[in-house]
Amino acid sequence: MYHLLKGLHEYLTRHEEFSIVIIGLDGAGKTTLLERITAHYSHSTPRPPENIPPTVGQNLGKVSLPSTILNFIDLGGQRGIRSIWHRYYHKCHALAYVIDASDRERLAEGWDVFHSVLSDPRTLHVPLLLLANKQDAPDALSVADIRNDYHDWDRRRRDSARRRDRGDSNDPEDTANARIASLDVMGISALEGHGVQEAVDWLFLRVQNSRQ
Numbered sequence: 001m002y003h004l005l006k007g008l009h010e011y012l013t014r015h016e017e018f019s020i021v022i023i024g025l026d027g028a029g030k031t032t033l034l035e036r037i038t039a040h041y042s043h044s045t046p047r048p049p050e051n052i053p054p055t056v057g058q059n060l061g062k063v064s065l066p067s068t069i070l071n072f073i074d075l076g077g078q079r080g081i082r083s084i085w086h087r088y089y090h091k092c093h094a095l096a097y098v099i100d101a102s103d104r105e106r107l108a109e110g111w112d113v114f115h116s117v118l119s120d121p122r123t124l125h126v127p128l129l130l131l132a133n134k135q136d137a138p139d140a141l142s143v144a145d146i147r148n149d150y151h152d153w154d155r156r157r158r159d160s161a162r163r164r165d166r167g168d169s170n171d172p173e174d175t176a177n178a179r180i181a182s183l184d185v186m187g188i189s190a191l192e193g194h195g196v197q198e199a200v201d202w203l204f205l206r207v208q209n210s211r212q
């Protein structure tokens with residue numbers, strides 16, 4: 001009887017754990033976002049932005065929900081650190097790619113890196129959310145503009161690939177194209193917190209669904 005009740009108690013109070021990896025170029029605002037998320041769920045104040053150094057390696061943040069634990073892993077975005085991202089793909093349940101929507105000069109670089117994530121076979125079945133960060137900045141591109149900019153960039157990339165390959169069809173591309181077509185993009189301000197709750201809700205829902 002004791003074992004039965006103990007088992008029942010464990011079943012009712014169990015916590016499922018999911019890992020969510022946050023990636024994107026250096027300076028996109030990933031650690032600021034992690035701070036905002038963990039502060040929100042622990043009802044504390046996020047670390048002041050001036051106390052957040054560039055990430056060399058990773059930062060971890062745990063969010064405890066009633067029956068679920070979300071483990072956020074924020075990875076450094078500097079060029080030399082990006083080569084470790086792939087090590088996290090197979091063990092994560094969702095990916096959030098953060099882009100700095102106010103830095104037009106680095107958008108193409110951001111898309112280049114984003115595309116390599118999207119077309120990596122190891123991310124194929126991992127839910128992927130594109131976060132257009134820094135929406136509070138006066139010159140930030142809106143979600144619609146970010147989406148258009150990415151589609152324009154991708155069209156140019158495909159045109160030049162087609163010219164290079166003299167029109168040969170490229171099957172692996174089809175998978176990436178399908179993912180792009182159904183891509184979810186959300187606008188956030190990691191600094192001020194706008195849209196962050198909605199982004200976490202999206203990730204929570206998608207990791208739950210992917211489990212089923």
Ligand SMILES: Nc1nc2c(ncn2[C@@H]2O[C@H](COP(=O)(O)OP(=O)(O)OP(=O)(O)O)[C@@H](O)[C@H]2O)c(=O)[nH]1
Binds near residue numbers: 033056133134136
């Ligand atoms: N205006 C504005 N600035 C932001 C926002 N999020 C981050 N920043 C600023 O962007 C800069 C970089 O933020 P980080 O969070 O360190 O960027 P990161 O993506 O973690 O960078 P790496 O660790 O180098 O990969 C800092 O000056 C932040 O204060 C935002 O939503 N709005």
Ligand SMILES: [Mg+2]
Binds near residue numbers: 053054055074077
């Ligand atoms: Mg960082």
